[in-house]
Amino acid sequence: MPATNAKPAAKAAAKQAPKSIESKLAKLGLRTDMDLVLHLPMRYEDETQIVPIREASLRGGHVSQVEGVVTKNEIAYKPRRQLLVTIADETSDIQLRFMNFYGSQVKQLAEGTRVRARSEVRHGFFGAEMVHPVYKIVNEGAPLPNALTPVYPAGEGLSQTILRRAIADAMKRVDWTDTVPRAVREKLNLAEFQPAVRLLHYPPPDVDEHALTERSHPAWTRVKFDELLAQQLSLKRAQQARREKGAPVLGAVGALSASFLEALPFKLTNAQQRVVEEIRRDLREDYPMQRLLQGDVGSGKTVVAALAAAQAIDSGYQAALMAPTEILAEQHFRKIAAWMEPLGVKVAWLTGSLKKKEKTAASEMTESGEAQLVIGTHALIQDTVQFAKLGLVLVDEQHRFGVGQRLTLRNKGSDGLVPHQLMMSATPIPRTLAMTYYADLEVSVIDELPPGRTPIVTRAIDQNRRDEVIERVHAAAQEGRQAYWVCPLIEESEALQLQTATETYETLAQALPDLVVGLVHGRMKPAEKQVIMDAFSAGEVHVLVATTVIEVGVDVPNASLMVIEHAERFGLSQLHQLRGRVGRGSAASVCLLLYQSPLGPVAKQRLMTMRETTDGFEIARRDLEIRGPGEFLGARQSGQAMLRFANLETDQWIVEQARDVAAWLLESDRPEAEAIVDAHLQRWLGGREEFLKV
Structure with a gap:
């Protein structure tokens, strides 16, 4: 399947486009023709009909388009400097009010000029008026558009006219080959790519306007599916790539793990036991574990993490636990050291606020391997800190660390091996969000609180x-x-x-x-x-x-x-x-x-x-409704394009379809499957795919 056309978007802005337009388009992320084609309207304006001025005045509070001849043009100074222009048709007249205006506008809107204006109609002191309407000078009988007019997200210095022209030019050059196989389109009843995108840019007069603005139209469904499919493919591919890397096999659940469980003053809940087994299975593999451990406040994630560390130590490797704040890191250190040190484990403490002598001592213990478990803040990822044999990385409140910070710690393995990674979060992640943004991770959930906790x-x-x-x-x-x-x-x-x-x-x-x-x-x-x-x-x-x-x-x-x-x-x-x-x-x-x-x-x-x-998962679901996914993902989203078109609340069914199709394409042994995946990712992510692999 041919790769998607990726000519510079600047060429689409206009023939011999000025450099300034190219840089302004680039600021919006519009660098290629396909970027422009996928820069879809955020809303539409209906400029297909003219409403008589009298009718527009009677239905005040609504957006209307009127046309008339300028009968009066004056600059008033009360209560502030403003341009007042009256236009009239055969039914009535209406005032156009401009608080900010240029001298050229005063001349442009001279008496006798025919104006087509569109805005919400209000009733002021002097009758019906439009404040700062969108307008253009027209000749009598000038044709009306026969489709809704798209309004695009725009940056500073980029007018709708420039964007519309750039997008129209880009659409002539891109490769429209459909990157979703016909069998998939037919099974899921998906529209074809080119007609769907064209309809969104140029909706025909008979389009269901409600479905278009609510983004429930079949054309929107196709675009959302493609966007989600690209994300799922990229994340799943990243997961496959990780599985090709070697990791230390932490197969021993030995004396330390047994003594640790025996010494605990409480029994693990069923949920904790289930999650411990999931982690133990991963640690026995020769490719890196990438598991997200989530559980509500107080569900007992720390003891699960400590058991994972015990397995690494039993297997002859070191474990490192990184927390985002010193107060949290110290809580972990005190609790885990109290469990581990009586069992003969050497636990090191490393944070930025330590005195130089203490920091050097902790670093030396870590580098020599004397410290079997190292707990601290982002001080762990400094260049001066080296591990003798790091087998497991534990990251608490993982969403509060940047992508680069987590990667740096993971890269401190030895002998070319990548340490296993267990990330913890006390902010439960709603299922749809986990399916969409954490498709590359295994997810373990502690969905049970220890007994004796009071409501x-x-x-x-x-x-x-x-x-x-x-x-x-x-x-x-x-x-x-x-x-x-x-x-x-x-x-x-x-x-x-x-x-x-x-x-x-x-x-x-x-x-x-x-x-x-x-x-x-x-x-x-x-x-x-x-x-x-x-x-x-x-x-x-x-x-x-x-x-x-x-x-x-x-x-x-x-x-x-x-x-x-x-x-x-x-x-x-x-x-x-x-x-x-x-x-x-x-x-x-x-x-x-x-x-x-x-x-x-x-x-x-x-x-x-x-x-x-008090159910953290229900709170997380409602929080997603209120805030959207951005803040949930925290620093994980660094460099990662957020979903532009799909809505995780209303489009969960599309997420599930995209996930299943991604799995089918990546597992397929058909020779063309890889080319299909490449073409789809190139179209939707271009060079940005690398950001999703962290």
Whole structure:
């Protein structure tokens, strides 16, 4: 199958296109003819009919296109400088109002000129008007378009006229060969590629306009399918490429693994046992494991990761655990070292804040192989840190690391072997998102909480009732319980008018003189933070005022009350993570969401979701509805083109079709299958496919 035409898009802008247009098109990612052809309209304007001015005036609030002759043209100065142009037809007249205008427009819209204008009709002081309408000068009887007019996403200095011309020229040059086999198109009832794309650029007059704007038209379905197929093919190919690389075989589940399980003061849940087995199977293979471990807050991912590390150590290799923040890395270090060191495992601790002498010692232990498990932050990926025999990489809260950071750690293997990788996320990823963006990963889910965890009651409370909340905190402390009070900012910001951590700390310390109030935030030195955290863990601090540094990893079973200040400013997954800091002991736990009225619709949705459910997967599903996929993916999306046309909420059925077709094409032994895959990926991703392979 021929490769897709990839001539420079600049040539399509115009014959002898100026360099400036070429660079402006490139900024939009439009570098080839096919890029232009796949730059589809974001909406359409109906310029196919003229409405008499009287009729347009009667249906105010709607967008209408009118045509008339200029009867009046004046520059007014009240309330501000503006150009007022009146046009009239045989039925009535209407005023065109321009707040910003050029001298050339005043001349262009001279009396006696025939104008065709399109905009929403409003009723002002002087009757019907259009404010800043789209207009053009026409001759009487000038023909109307016979199709809807496409409106394209445009960058600075790129007019719709330039884009339309560039796209029309590109369509004459591209190779329209259909990259989806006929058998697939017929089975899935898909439109052919060329007619579908042409219809989207030039919709005929009889098109179903609703289906077009809602993107449910068969032409849109074909485009969405192709886009999703390209993504699935690319990710699956990346997975195949990884399987061709060698990895250390970590086959031993020996004395350390057995002793570790025996020493645990609790039994693994069924879900944890199932996931441990999935990981153990992967580690026995001679190609790199690439597994995403997801589980709700408190489901016990750390112990599963520690068991994976034990298997690597039993097999004679080192394991490394990287966490995004020092406070989280230290939580892991304390917990895992307490499990592992009594069993004879040497655990090293490596972060950026260590003194030079300590850092050098930890690096030397790592390089010599004396340290069997190394835990730390992104300090692990520095050039100066070398591993003797790295077999397993564990990455916590993986979405908070950049693609390059994760690759650097994976590249620290020895003897040309790639270490196995287990990525962990406490933000459950909705199934559709996992299928689409994590098609190259195996996914394990811990879908069960350990026994004895108490349900958390969540309440949303107006800021006006702060005194009641402070009293609630006092009552909890008198019962021997502890509380978190979380604030979104450290310093005062007049623009946001938020209560700050430092101010809240002072307020609470004053309001609760008989209690010990602590403060932690991101700008404190790690040692200072740890002193406060240790005192809180020991029960010496009753109320911990904090920024979101305590979002993940903090485990204090005696803390049963969580207050989140300005909860309307947090995302759903963050609120869920913060709420997960309580409910870790046997006492009934409460999360109070303090909000500032009035609430916007999105904030209302978030707070309602938090009140209605504590199920992380349901929260993730609703969060995807509210925010879209971008923020879920975090830094994984670095360099990765987000879906432009498919919608993961409404198009799940297309995702499933694309996934199945991708698997069929890649597993096919038909000689033309590889050429089909190459052509489809070239058309949709061009040179960008490499970004998806990380």
